[in-house]
Amino acid sequence: MQSNNIIEISSCSFKYQQNEKNTLDMEPLHVRSGEHIFLHGKSGSGKTTFLNILCGIIEPDENDIKILQTDFTRLSASQKDRFRADNYGTIFQQFNLLPYLSVKENISLACGFSKQKSLHVSDMDSEIKRLLDALDLSPALLHTPAMNLSVGEQQRVAVARALIGSPKIIIADEPTSALDSDTKERFMELLFAQVEAQDSTLIFVSHDRSLSSYFETHYDFADINRAVK
Template sequence: MPTPPPTLELKDVQFRWPGRAPFELSVPKLALAPAETVLLLGESGSGKSTLLSLICGTITAQSGRVAVAGTDISSLSAGKRDRFRAEQIGLIFQQFNLLPFANVRDNILLPLRFAPDRAARVSDPETEAETLCRALGLPNNVMNEQAGKLSVGQQQRVAAARALIGAPPLIIADEPTSSLDAATQSAFLELLFSQSRAHRSTVLMVSHDARLSDQFDRVIHMDDVAQTDRNAA
């Protein structure tokens, strides 16, 4: 049986911030397989945020290949990158970025409004939202609650459901467990991974907390996959 192509692939990537303090990031090679869970560890200032921005297509490299689900996003126009990101990448932000006055259901369904192909993968969006909430351990009566009134742990699970709906190939989680205690972190990751694997979605989580390592299929250190140069001319 042939090996499936990687969900995420970076090759010979070179990026330099224009018109700012000297900073250059290079990534010779990085590949993530379908349904793989990967923890990317790095200290503050190691280039994690720049790398995530390259993967999401909010910035583009001067050279090299950044491919998500087989598409080199650096070859797309800005508008097409935005559309592609909405269709192919689910995002879990550190601060969750929920709409506080919207209810849980509307928050989860929000990505589908901007991604028709992703929406087409869901036969009944409201039922899928409810199914994800139950799978992630949220109570049945939470769907009509305002997101801003939920606990931090509940908001985190709503953010995960929003990222998972429509089964995007790649889930990116940026320090999503930093505000939780160890037991809650572990429980959340178990729930997230059970759903991502069910959808065959790859998870790339960025953190500085190595204590989470045992729960992932693979752990990558920024120093092993990327080089940074703060003296780039």
């Protein structure tokens, strides 16, 4: 019978240099399709390293990881790049928008790297405008360069870029660190509304424990990373 788990981690360990102790030594972790997971922990606990492994950016020393029933362990670097482009949407802490590109160009970039995502978007302009509206961004910003946006606007453009093409997995790495409390609350409401609308699985990493109330499942990263116990 096919598993309902979208991510299955049986083992995962990593260290940056051969003679150092492990940065990661993960407990088994299973994430269900459509689940919203909150991972919290202080700086240096291995959260970002874990996300980089999950996205195929870092190669672990030992791992047994299945994502979308695909044996991630056996994929080559180029296959992982393609898999990530097709199946992930990522919201980075620093947003990683291209400053001289417009809002429209930054958002559509995700589909430019993935034919699979492009197939989910029948009309690019209409879909971008829908996302801007859903995230409380004015359509007048469509052709504005990213460098001319406020921090809050840049963050929501980064969310739109992560959501376009209906990726199955959304990764959010400290996306609220630059926001005040009122803006943070509105951002979380907008993010969840869109993630739930397209039934994406959300893995959200932050040191801010106050955000845990938004999530059905939350872990202290120190409890699932044996390397920091």
